Amino acid sequence: MNFFKHIIIAIAIINLTSNNIQAQVREKSWRSIIYNQDTTWFATQEAKAIAENVLLYQRNIGGWPKNIQMQKPLTAQEKLQLEKLKASTEDVTTDNGATTQEMLFLSKMYKATSNEAYKNAFLLGLNYILEAQYDSGGWPQFYPLKKGYYTHITYNDDSMVNILNLLKDLKDNTGKYAVNPSNETIKKIEIAFSKGIDCILKTQYKQNGVLTVWCAQHDEVTLEPAKARAYELPSLSGSESAGIVLLLMDLEKPSEAIKTAINSAVAWFEKVKLTGIKQVWELDEQTKKRNKVIVKDENANPLWARFMELENNTPFFCDRDGVKKYALNEIGYERRNGYGWYTENPSKVLERYPKWKAKYDVAVKEKKSPKDEYNMVVAKDGSGDFTTIQEAIYAAKSFPYQRVIINIKNGVYNEKVHVYSWNTYVSLIGESKENTIITFDDYFDKINLGRNSTFHTSTVLVEGDDFIAKNLTIKNTAGAVGQAVALSVNANRCYFENCTFLGNQDTVYTAGEGFKQYFKNCYIEGTTDFIFGEATVLFESCIIHNKSNSYITAASTPKGQQFGYVFKNCKLTADENVDEAYLGRPWRLYAKTVFINCEMGKHIKPEGWHNWSKKEAENSTFYAEYNCIGEGYKPEKRVKWSHQLKKREANKYTEEHILQSNSNNSKIKWYQNL
Structure with missing residues (x-):
């Protein structure tokens, strides 16, 4: 019996121990x-x-x-x-x-x-x-x-x-x-x-044009800082931004855009850190509850506020009434003590930053030169000469004696690209139109430089003559927030083939009085005036897509210029809900736009053209069509001041007549063999 008694006791002890562990x-x-x-x-x-x-x-x-x-x-x-x-x-x-x-x-x-x-x-x-x-x-x-x-x-x-x-x-x-x-x-x-x-x-938020950090929430459409709960107002976040930067620092072979994001955030963390104070808990003698207070301490570790003003980085606090306060003790007990208003998280970023910078942030001037300065490769994964398109453009010879070809591997290149006036004879050749994508999200109100802010919003800006782009997509991702240019071309003899241009209002800007530009087999979409400018431009075999009831073109052809916009063999399409689109309206009084042999969808309004409330434009503009087809082609219902060309008139709209230019070599036609 004693033996069994010991066994039972042992089992009980094991069960008791197991239950305690559980x-x-x-x-x-x-x-x-x-x-x-x-x-x-x-x-x-x-x-x-x-x-x-x-x-x-x-x-x-x-x-x-x-x-x-x-x-x-x-x-x-x-x-x-x-x-x-x-x-x-x-x-x-x-x-x-x-x-x-x-x-x-x-x-x-x-x-x-x-x-x-x-x-x-x-x-x-x-x-x-x-x-x-x-x-x-x-x-x-x-x-x-x-x-x-x-x-x-x-x-x-x-x-x-x-x-x-x-x-x-x-x-x-x-x-x-x-x-x-x-x-x-x-x-x-x-x-x-x-x-x-x-x-x-x-x-990543730009403050007066300078990258800073992030908000805790961003609008899912505009991507701008957004409000959450009543006490979580749009602001720059010291806490969440630290986690974002630590993630970016973990990426192997970071792109230049990622490096810039990290460097900018670190500079901001250094700029806004709070020193000489610390957060402590004190017993409130009156309520006998713990109370969070800020006290001076010259030896305290740096702190960062949870919320800082978007305009000037001033820390602020908020109660459930949504009213900003600028001292912690100004808000009520419940929110003051029930929320994390300060953080030390950016310290982790600053600790890791020197090692990261030594490993990855090599200055551009220290980078190796491309193997072939006339045939460079851009690849996001680091397998090419450069990881960003702009780096390759910086490396391109000024006014070269032969064409500089920049081959761009598939990837999403989130950067503003600027081909400068001295970068002549540059070609951007994408690996594929579908997967070689240049994108950025500037728009009028974001730029905020006055009445001409539109012209600073472009994702790609071309100012070098004899430019070529093939097999890529250029996109402004700002959304439906007003003027936001995807492509801006302010150069002569520029050619675009098998490219996609995506945006909303003002997608493609074709600039330059007397300049000649050529778009072939391209897709262009937008909402309002999404093809606009003063250059002479031939659009051949392109798809022109309306995303809203508005205007396709807004030409500003100078007085006396023979041609403005010429669309030949193009197809005009639209989203399903679009049923009232105009072919064009005059940005300037002498606008010229002609559609020849085009297929027009039913979304084109019967009257076709709009005078932009400029009665005098009806006598000075030249809007015309010839031999078009489709439900949207209704010549008998067009405004009386537009034109239906006769065959002999249409015959002058040849590639040679439209695009002839005083090239450096008159024996070579710039628009051929491209």
Whole structure:
């Protein structure tokens, strides 16, 4: 009997010890359990029990709600309720670490147990993240989209940084995650990651033309800083911006745009850091509650405010009434003590920056010269002579005796490109029109340089004569926010073939009195006056696409110039909801625009042309058509002051007549053999 008595006591001790260990783990926070460094623990029954909770909390769409302590034991009734919620998409989010942290936990479980259920749940979460991404590259706070500020692109609490770090670890196969997605999924991850980094670069805020950092939220359409809760006003963020920069610093072979983003953010962190103060908790004698206060301390570590004014970096604070205050003690007790108004996170950036700079930020002048200065290669992955287009242009000879060809590999080049007047005979040759993309997002109000701000907004500005572009896309991504130029050409004898030009208002500006330009087999889209300017331009076999009811052209042809805009064999198309578009209106009184052998969609208004409320323009402009087809071609209904050409009149609109120019070599016709 004594023997059995000892056995029973031993079993009781084991059970008691086991229960105590379980209680200790269960009492820990969910986050501490996820980051448990004891890998053997994830194979225990206790870990499996918690994993079952995680699987229950996951919705069918793939994501999880936030702020759930997944390790807490569930009653049978609670489990039943969670089963009923499986099909719900309400409150599924990546905010506060939700979804990404559950995926990390499941990955550790899969590594320890090889249970396919954990792997499948992980992949479902991954699919949720990929599906939730905006075309702009950002992620909303909740997906499916939840009304209100939740639709904004959110850097708040490192939500988007957490997502991108997860995608980076998966695409780079760092070993952090035990689940290996398929090759097809890896390709999707690479695209999503690239788009996310581009979004970060596009949303970095410019203060008086100088790059700074980021807001906690950015509008999903305009990408401008946006408001969230009443006390979270548009501002520059000292906290979230640190996480973004640390992510950028982890990228191998950073592009010049990424280097610029990092350098600019670090300069801003240095500029706005707060020294000589620290945040402490004091006991309020009256309320007997802890109270957050700021005190002077010359030896304190630097601090950064959570929110700073967009215009001048002044720290501010806010209560639930949304009214800005400029001292922490000016807001109420609840918000003062229940929110993180200061951060030390940028210190991590400043600590890492010298090592990063020594490794990556080599000055342009120290870079090796291209192998062939007349045939250069630009590649984002570092495999070419340069990683940005502008670097190659800087390296191009001025007024060369032979053509300088810049070959651009596929990639999204988020940069403003300027071909200077001394950069003559430059060719930009893309690897493919679909995947070689030059993009930027300047627009009139963003530039804010007065009445002529439009002319500073271009993504690509060409001022060098005899320029050629082929097989690429030039895009202004500012959105429908007013004047925003994609391509500005202020040069003579310029040729564009198999290119796409994307924008809204003022997409393509063709400048230069007497200059000749030629667009062949191109696609041009926009909303209002999206082809405008004074140059003589031949558009041949192009697709001209209206995105809204407005005007296609706004020519400003100088008085006495023989030709303005000539569209030959072009196709005029439109979005489905567009049904009232004009062929053109006169930016200046002597505008000339002619359509020959073109196919016009039904979106073209019967009257065809508009005088821009300039009655005198009806006598001075020359708007004409010849031998066009399509539902939008209604010559009998055109305004009386426009023209329908006769055959003999149309015969003068030849390539040679339109594009003849005083070239340096009169024996060679610049527009041939290009």
